[in-house]
Amino acid sequence: MPACKEVLETIDRMILSASGWRGIFSPCGSEEGKGTQINDPDRIIYAAAAYVFAEYLKSIYCSNDSALLSANEGTKICVLVGTDTRPTGRSIADAMIPVLVSLGCEVKYTGNICAPEIMAWAGSFDEAGFIYISASHNPIGYNGIKFGLSDGGVIPAAESVKLISGFREFIKSDDPEEKINLIFKKYLR
Numbered sequence: 166m167p168a169c170k171e172v173l174e175t176i177d178r179m180i181l182s183a184s185g186w187r188g189i190f191s192p193c194g195s196e197e198g199k200g201t202q203i204n205d206p207d208r209i210i211y212a213a214a215a216y217v218f219a220e221y222l223k224s225i226y227c228s229n230d231s232a233l234l235s236a237n238e239g240t241k242i243c244v245l246v247g248t249d250t251r252p253t254g255r256s257i258a259d260a261m262i263p264v265l266v267s268l269g270c271e272v273k274y275t276g277n278i279c280a281p282e283i284m285a286w287a288g289s290f291d292e293a294g295f296i297y298i299s300a301s302h303n304p305i306g307y308n309g310i311k312f313g314l315s316d317g318g319v320i321p322a323a324e325s326v327k328l329i330s331g332f333r334e335f336i337k338s339d340d341p342e343e344k345i346n347l348i349f350k351k352y353l354r
Contacts, residue, residue: 169342171206176336179210180309183325186214187300187309190253198306201252208260210336211310212345215261217331218296218312219244219268221324225314226292243290247275247283249299253308257298267348280311288317 179188190207191198203211222242244265248254258274265272275283280297287295293315300307312328313319320328335341 169340172209172336172342175206175210176333181329181332183319183322185299185301185309185311185319186329187303187307189306190257190308191306192253193306196304196306199252201256203253203256203260207257209342209345211257211260212264212348213335213341214310214332215264215296216268216345216348217328217335218294219265219270220331221312221328222270222294223268241269241271243273243293244270245273245275245283245287245293245295247278247295247297249280249297250277251298251300251305251308254298257308257310261296264345264348267351284313284317287313287315290315 175188179186189196189198190203192200192202192204222244226242246258246262246265248258254277262272262274275286278297280299283295283297287293295313297311297313298308299311300309303309311319312325319325335344338344
């Protein structure tokens, strides 16, 4: 597993904003890298992002702290996960989905999808969120994520600040890598 220092260094190179979280995630570290796998620090970062997003969804949709069940008839909150066609998209989804499932979310993975499609699909749910894995106009070695809710839009700037703050707190907490690894072990059972 990567040292926490590597995770923090990677986060320091990322852009975390309301319009998305992005950075270079090509395994070779190049803006033009076309590798499909992500490195261990990247896996921890994306898994932590999924964890924080699941907790965020719980805070807005759930009155129950024990599971990610919505206020609507005890159903699980749905999280749509989709990617653009960047090479690392599937690896990033593979880092996020086990965390979401382990935290009680119902995950619907779309594979490659356009941003307007996943946003429109999210709008067909009462209580849902989406994670769109894309770095838009950046070179192919970049990737990133956009978070949104069932209103079909990305999370507003004020809410994004809360999500970024929660993410930074989680990463700086005692042994975030161990927390993520325990979640992966739970998922693999």
